[in-house]
Amino acid sequence: MEQRSLGFSVFLYASALLLAVLILAPFAWLFIMSISSTTDLISKPLRWWPAQADWSRYRVLTDLTPNTHGAALMSALKNSVLVAAIATLAALAVSVPTGWALSRSRAVNWSLGLVIGTYMLPPVALAVPLYMGLAALDLLNTRFGLAVVYLTILAPFTAWLLKSGFDPIPRDIELAAAIDGARLDQTLRILILPLAAPVIGTAALFAYLLAWDEFFYALLFTSDQRAKTVTVAIADLAGGRVADYGLIATAGVIAALPPVLFGLLMQRTLISGLTTGSVKG
């Protein structure tokens, strides 16, 4: 190990600590808010630490009685899970073949640039055409309709990510498989997809998070519990005459849980280095 001065070590640990605090502080504050009483939250000066932990809002928001905040949030959670899942699966289905093709034939790489270029457009520019399109297809305020809109956002991103994931897989493996008699689908299924599993997992994770966090289109294209997603439902909590900040914070904590679980689940596929040993050591 290299020699390090004490000052440098202090600097290093201080930087790491600062980064951790910056990342965790908002979430910690969100959680503290969710268990603080309303009096604590509106008192001046602000009380940073609740006098007593108040878990009642978690009960309110998981209460499934119709026409309550709880029912609204839970149905929104379900919508979000489904919309994000459909959009992610569809995006992978589209972008795995696309990414592979882009990775293997340099001739069509310009199209990727074009697709990424559409990312530069502000979402609002596409809002009206998308709205009219969904209306024409009778898909407004449906989970499927929203998932289709998300697909248009996710697919270019995942295709680009997967292309860079396929790039390091040696072309020779495919040639060898071709000589060995493998059909295209067999090559993809038995060899390429398992080798690209880490990057496919990463793509799925990011796509899911992107869809989960989306607010703008969800707000525009959904109108009630049949399709409203959790981001819109949280905004609804703030929409009344009295905004219960504690309730909003609690909804935020609940909304953060599914992606965290999904992330933990996908973490196992994110291990890389699977291609070592294919070509010379």
Added chain:
Amino acid sequence: MSTLDLIGIGKSYGATEVLRSIDISLASGEFLVLLGASGCGKSTLLNVIAGLLSPTTGEIRIDGKRVNEVHPKDRDVAMVFQSYALYPNLSVRRNIGFGLEMRGVPRARRDEAVARVARMLQIDGLLDRKPAELSGGQRQRVAIGRALVREPKIFLFDEPLSNLDAKLRMEMRAEIKHLHRLLATTVVYVTHDQIEAMTLATRIAVMNNGAIEQIGSPEDIYRRPATVFVASFVGAPPMNLIEATWDGRGLHLDGSGQTLALPAPDAAPRPVTLGVRPEDLRLADPADELAIAATVDFAELTGPDRIVFSRLAGVPILASLPPHSHVTADEQVRLTFSKRDMHLFDRGSGKRIDIPLRPVA
């Protein structure tokens, strides 16, 4: 047991010609080595035979049947890649059996075939490992095993030994030679290593610039190089090439004023290149007429030989002499050779000129 015919194969990318009118005819069981420097088109030619590339012109025939339009998997060829191209996510067993698996061979017969090949290559203890857990030499064996197990019509090797260290390379070379003797399958083998070419081939095709310079037995290639390129490419240390003018009086070595008593059949002077291999040179006796006088730079003892680096009017002359030969730096030496061992090439075309060997006077 298959024949392979390449008829007028050409391959170009736009205006760039990578292969030009390649004609090769292989009898069943031949071991052809495509020898050349990198970029000469030898790997391209191998890929054309495998079906991974389509030739721009010409025809490929396996067992007399045109296969230009046949997909690689239906050509019944097996290829060993320079990078091995093992399937990293599959076990050694499945790697070797992959070709059979894809062809729908039942599990039991497949396992049996894999076990047989693994025994032959002494990798039967490694069948459950992944390629990443193998050493370079073991990976090489798996790659060869994958090709062997299918019992293809033709084996294609693309510089299979270039990633191995010298000792392992020698072992694997011997093993490939042994396998070829055992199986007698037709082989096309690409390499830039002339020792591999000389030891393995029944025939060598020396390639340069997308064309075949010479095709012949290793003996032919070495003893009777058809062009200056072949002469300079094959042999280590390389053949001495001395520019000269050849006329009715003899062979005048350019720049040095020396003349060898070797009159041309025609009186008209002709620019030629004289070639003599270092091992065909020896220190001359005063009686030797056919001799070159050169100045010694230095000498190196390699063990079996003493390589003498000398100069003739600026042109380096290498002589591989017996280890006990005594030469010193800056000494003038006379190096002689037999007429049988010399080569003459036309300087314009680079082609070999057959020297009329008149009865020794």
